[in-house]
Amino acid sequence: MAAVLRRGIKFISFGSSQVFSGGCKHGKTSTLSSFSSSNRNSSSSSKIKVDLDSSTGIAVMKFQNPPVNSMNLEFLTEFSIGLEKLELDKSCRGVILTSAQPKIFSAGLDILDMYGKTPEHYEEFWRAVQDMWLKLYGYSKITIAAINGSSPAGGCLVSMASDYRIMADNPRYRIGLNETQLGIVAPFWFKDTMVNTVGHRTTELSLQFGLMYSPSDALKIGLVDQLVPEENILSTATETMTKWLDIPDHAREISKSMLRKPTVDRLLASRDADIKNFVSFIAKDSIQKSLGLYLTMLKQRKV
Numbered sequence: 001m002a003a004v005l006r007r008g009i010k011f012i013s014f015g016s017s018q019v020f021s022g023g024c025k026h027g028k029t030s031t032l033s034s035f036s037s038s039n040r041n042s043s044s045s046s047k048i049k050v051d052l053d054s055s056t057g058i059a060v061m062k063f064q065n066p067p068v069n070s071m072n073l074e075f076l077t078e079f080s081i082g083l084e085k086l087e088l089d090k091s092c093r094g095v096i097l098t099s100a101q102p103k104i105f106s107a108g109l110d111i112l113d114m115y116g117k118t119p120e121h122y123e124e125f126w127r128a129v130q131d132m133w134l135k136l137y138g139y140s141k142i143t144i145a146a147i148n149g150s151s152p153a154g155g156c157l158v159s160m161a162s163d164y165r166i167m168a169d170n171p172r173y174r175i176g177l178n179e180t181q182l183g184i185v186a187p188f189w190f191k192d193t194m195v196n197t198v199g200h201r202t203t204e205l206s207l208q209f210g211l212m213y214s215p216s217d218a219l220k221i222g223l224v225d226q227l228v229p230e231e232n233i234l235s236t237a238t239e240t241m242t243k244w245l246d247i248p249d250h251a252r253e254i255s256k257s258m259l260r261k262p263t264v265d266r267l268l269a270s271r272d273a274d275i276k277n278f279v280s281f282i283a284k285d286s287i288q289k290s291l292g293l294y295l296t297m298l299k300q301r302k303v
């Protein structure tokens with residue numbers, strides 16, 4: 001984690017906006033020592049590009065972990081730290097999450113981090129997955145997922161953990177929690193996030209079958225909030241964010257917390273047990289065999 005912090009997150013200015021300082025809606029100035037120029041200089045291996053326009057208060061986090069934005073340990077750590085930095089930056093009021101990879105928002109958790117590794121690795125990996133979700137689901141600022149490609153499993157979790165979901169209207173894209181298709185099980189907090197998004201009955205069917213939805217079906221069940229032509233996704237996300245920014249921050253934030261805190265608290269109360277469950281589950285021979293088969297099928301393009 002410290003290594004990722006040292007490497008830093010890439011921040012780029014655009015338009016006439018200042019990066020990291022000044023220009024916030026309420027006239028406050030914000031500068032974070034962790035956004036020093038030396039950090040920026042050494043951010044070329046960054047897996048997430050962050051553009052913050054402090055004149056509007058809108059940040060864009062763009063996933064750039066080719067080929068498919070799978071969320072490995074490094075990506076997850078960088079994601080959590082990036083969110084944390086923006087949460088501390090008073091010039092940022094909302095974050096748009098999107099992908100720099102064509103056709104893929106995120107392929108979900110990196111299966112290679114769950115296959116053939118040591119229990120210590122599984123433990124570290126799962127803690128990073130928990131950290132990311134805890135930060136995003138309990139985030140005080142506005143988050144909009146601009147889902148510009150397929151978004152299975154962990155990618156769907158990130159989308160659902162955002163406040164609003166806009167998906168590119170491309171019938172080839174899919175979104176959903178497909179864990180059972182891999183022979184694994186979405187943990188209770190993935191399930192809770194989905195129940196809170198689409199309701200209990202839809203979650204029962206989705207999780208058991210590992211259903212992946214087309215954009216139009218995702219819209220029907222409320223898994224996404226809006227479909228737009230692919231080329232308009234970022235502009236629509238920015239316009240939508242502007243509407244959310246009209247709401248006074250404190251009132252929106254308390255409302256969000258009222259709705260989400262009980263779900264966050266459930267994991268906070270059982271983090272260690274959840275990690276223990278994950279490690280013993282994922283290390284089972286039968287589960288490793290399932291994941292091995294799924295990886296082979298992926299490589300043979302049969303998934």
Ligand SMILES: CCCCCCCCCC/C=C\CC(=O)SCCNC(=O)CCNC(=O)[C@H](O)C(C)(C)COP(=O)(O)OP(=O)(O)OC[C@H]1O[C@@H](n2cnc3c(N)ncnc32)[C@H](O)[C@@H]1OP(=O)(O)O
Nearest residue numbers: 070107108109110111112152153154185187278281298299
């Ligand atoms: C008792 C209860 C206890 C609880 C226990 C908890 C258990 C664990 C819960 C775990 C929860 C969440 C899990 C996940 O998120 S698992 C990940 C699920 N993801 C998927 O199934 C997506 C699989 N990928 C695809 O469908 C496609 O790749 C794509 C994303 C639609 C992209 O298609 P494409 O044609 O553009 O690209 P493709 O050629 O398939 O892939 C390119 C290379 O990337 C590799 N790859 C794809 N996805 C992943 C991944 N998730 N992890 C690692 N690697 C991935 C793919 O193999 C290709 O590699 P290569 O080029 O052949 O080497």
